[in-house]
Amino acid sequence: MSRNYVDSIETIEADFPxxxxxDDFDLTGxxxxxxxxxxxxxxxxxxxxxxxxxxxxxxxxKIGAGFSKSVLKLIETSHSDLKLKxxxxxxxxxxxxxxxxxxxxxxDAFSELFVLxxxxxxxxxxxxxxxIKLLNCNDELFxxxxxxxxxxxxxxxxxxxxxxxxxxxHELLIxxxxxxxxTKSIWDKLKTSDGTxxxxxxxxxxxxxxxxxxxxxxxxxxxxxxxxxxEIDSIEKHPLQMKxxxxxxxxxxxxxxxxxxxxxxxxxxxxxxxxxxFLDEENHGSFIDDILELSKFLKIGxxxxxxxxxxxxxxxxxxxxxxxxLIFEQSEMEFKILEDxxxxxxxxxxxxxxxxxxxxxxxxxQISSNNDAIITFIDKMAxxxxxxxxxxxxxxxxxxxxx
Numbered sequence: 001m002s003r004n005y006v007d008s009i010e011t012i013e014a015d016f017p018x019x020x021x022x023d024d025f026d027l028t029g030x031x032x033x034x035x036x037x038x039x040x041x042x043x044x045x046x047x048x049x050x051x052x053x054x055x056x057x058x059x060x061x062k063i064g065a066g067f068s069k070s071v072l073k074l075i076e077t078s079h080s081d082l083k084l085k086x087x088x089x090x091x092x093x094x095x096x097x098x099x100x101x102x103x104x105x106x107x108d109a110f111s112e113l114f115v116l117x118x119x120x121x122x123x124x125x126x127x128x129x130x131x132i133k134l135l136n137c138n139d140e141l142f143x144x145x146x147x148x149x150x151x152x153x154x155x156x157x158x159x160x161x162x163x164x165x166x167x168x169x170h171e172l173l174i175x176x177x178x179x180x181x182x183t184k185s186i187w188d189k190l191k192t193s194d195g196t197x198x199x200x201x202x203x204x205x206x207x208x209x210x211x212x213x214x215x216x217x218x219x220x221x222x223x224x225x226x227x228x229x230x231e232i233d234s235i236e237k238h239p240l241q242m243k244x245x246x247x248x249x250x251x252x253x254x255x256x257x258x259x260x261x262x263x264x265x266x267x268x269x270x271x272x273x274x275x276x277x278f279l280d281e282e283n284h285g286s287f288i289d290d291i292l293e294l295s296k297f298l299k300i301g302x303x304x305x306x307x308x309x310x311x312x313x314x315x316x317x318x319x320x321x322x323x324x325x326l327i328f329e330q331s332e333m334e335f336k337i338l339e340d341x342x343x344x345x346x347x348x349x350x351x352x353x354x355x356x357x358x359x360x361x362x363x364x365x366q367i368s369s370n371n372d373a374i375i376t377f378i379d380k381m382a383x384x385x386x387x388x389x390x391x392x393x394x395x396x397x398x399x400x401x402x403x
Contacts, residue, residue: 029180036144036173044152045070047173050137054079057183059087059134059190060148062102066109068152074137076116084113087125087132087190090217103214107207114203122201125187126213129195136183146171192375197368212361244297244395245386251294252382255287271374272328278319278377284312291385302394314384322377326370337362 036047048070056074058067075084090106092099113122135142146152152171176182191198197216199209260277277283288311292303327333334355343356389395 025182025185026180030182031177033177034175038171040155043154044068050140053137055083057085057136059132062089063109063149065150068148071148082120084120085123089130090126091128092214092217107210110206118203125196125198126217127196128217139178141176141178142173144173241390244390245382248386249382255290271371274374275328284315297395299396318381322373
């Protein structure tokens, strides 16, 4: 029976969902060292004692009045080449009269970090949906209910009130030794989640960049949440499809990391490398050969020229739809932005077009859009390939968890 994907696609009522309910991480290097119940009159630094850190990843809820004293102490005593990542929840609510106060407090919080280490560059994630609480300091990992904001500091007033007005009598912290970098896997997952905005802050640009991030952070509506629920229901109806997609996604990631030596979760230059690789049709054959070789869940004898031809057609369609219109070349991108005269409303242009603040923001917006397009392309490729494998019964179901 011919496997003609183009003819068969019309029989599918709707695309399978992109949302994944869970991710499998390698936990073999994760060791529980302690389980901590922190009473609110004890400062979090009583438990968190990392000496001279060179890597800190922090995830917290809304920062509010600032970071906890324990976090500030870690940064103050860190190595000069500190690598610092911070993820937090940020919501620009147009109906909230305290919006400007929220932004002002956020800027003050980051300003305090640059006072402690003026040369540090901070990679940040702002996401209006996240509620994660995590601190990774070198190989020490803390997960639990405690925000790493001022609420993690000791509260003298609550002692005087005998805790009657405070319901944070106990925070739960699980202290791990993390040798397999589970923290990075969690960071990568959040970085590609819906609503995430990622930037790098330094002492010179943090004020402006936080303005830009705050403008973009919008919380999803109730209707958006309902759509996610419908996607989850759909996942439950197609369990094999989702398991196969998860495995195909892993194989694609393996290809990117090992064959191209690039990552879809990193710098713009690496995103551009993915773009250039797949835009060149001559690379498609070797890519599909590697994917089929690494997909150990496929039935023996299912790989033939018809399968390869169909997958190449799928891949080319995805490239045409998601990548063909993208512009990564910096000079070309800036030339097109200049044509819109975003910074020339007060100038006749006789002295040459100005590439000013508005143009720079538009360039940053387009770069971010390019990154999103690459990630969507990778996800859709995993989606369509797994849909094809399951549609034509090409999977050994007992091997779905094998790579």
